[in-house]
Amino acid sequence: MAFSNTIFSVTQFSSSFATRPSSTIRRQTRFPAQISSPDLSPALFGDRRNFVEGVMSLLTKSIRSRVYASINSIDATTPSYPKSEDDDDVVPMPMVMIDQDADPEATIVQLSFGDRLGALIDTMRALKDLGLDVIKGTVSTQGSIKQTKFSITKLDTGRKVEDPDLLEQIRLTIINNLLKYHPECSEQLAMGETFGIKAPEKKIDVDIATHIQVKEDGPKRSMLWIETADRPGLVVEMIKVMADINIDVESAEIDTEGLVAKDKFHVSYQGQALNSSLSQVLVNCLRYFLRRPETDIDSY
Known part of the structure; x- marks a missing residue:
């Protein structure tokens, strides 16, 4: 008609x-x-x-x-409107989260990149190459954002990942795959500086971006929040800083939002929550390290 x-x-x-x-x-x-x-x-x-x-x-x-x-045409029932060139230029923010608290039996990995992620077969294969097993995968949609969630365990033990080095390898492997199969995201990831097709145009001021907070989370542990500029190896380096002052990391939630890292750690000292003095020492050590990434940890 x-x-x-x-x-x-x-x-x-x-x-x-x-x-x-x-x-x-x-x-x-x-x-x-x-x-x-x-x-x-x-x-x-x-x-x-x-x-x-x-x-x-x-x-x-x-x-x-x-x-x-x-x-x-493919969609003859849908009106065709002129598409602005700006729509093609808008790249969604890539997000990668590794959660150690949500599931006692597995490590949860969640990633999103607008609505651009596919089945992520290559990402699952890369995780398997790290000695990991993807035991469950789900996809959910919130508005225009598609979120993919994996439950992973170690192949040899069937248990969740506890090794900080392996957790960082998981994070970097996922980001590397994003850069490989979605090169347009390189401007929004710290690793795009080295491995992407185009380095981020806007650099994050570490002094401004760094926020550290410690609060009690019961008598046996404390919660440590860290927000700072992301860079490769960041998680391992922060955990090493904590180990140098004898603070134990019980669990972690590692969240990468574009160029910013937002991490949470459950920490303790000799099986107890950190007191105010030790909390301040921890904050000072981390702030000193994060604001001076070229500083050798051994100089502490």
């Missing part, structure tokens, strides 16, 4: 357009008298009629071509 209405409107337009020569002549007769009288010969009307018919023929063909293209 929509197509017939469109073509019908063109016919109306054609008939009205074809009557315009006579109205144009009436306007011309109102010009001052010194202007010569218009040519009203039949030959003139014949030439104009041929011109109008030629234009309308081209216009009708153009309309029909658009109608046929709509019928043959």
Whole structure:
């Protein structure tokens, strides 16, 4: 029905357009008298009629071509609107989260990149190469963002991942796969500086981006929040800093949001929560290290 209405409107337009020569002549007769009288010969009307018919023929063909293209398109029922070039330039923020607390039996890995991620077969294969087993995978959608969640365990033990070095390998492996199969995300990841097709244009000021907080989480452990500029090896380095002052890391949630790392650690000292003095020592050590990434940890 929509197509017939469109073509019908063109016919109306054609008939009205074809009557315009006579109205144009009436306007011309109102010009001052010194202007010569218009040519009203039949030959003139014949030439104009041929011109109008030629234009309308081209216009009708153009309309029909658009109608046929709509019928043959993938989604003929959906109106087609011009797409802004800015829509293609908007790259969603890549996010990778590794959670040690959500499941007592497995390490949870969650990643999203707008609606651009596929089945992630290559990512699962890369995790298997690390000696890991993906025992469960789910996909959920929140608005325009598709979130993929994996439950992984170690192949040799069937238990969740406890080794900090392996946790960091998991994180870097996933980010490396994002850079490989979605190179457009390189501007929004710290690893894009070295491994991406284009380095991030905006650099994060470490002094401004770094926030550290320690709070009690019961009598046996404390919760440590760290937000800072991301870089390869960050998780392992932070855990080493804590180990240097005899603080134990019981579990972790490692969250990478674009260029920013947002991590949570359950920590303890000799099986107890950190007191205020030790909490301050921990914050100072981490702040000193994070704000000076070139500083050798041994200089503590």
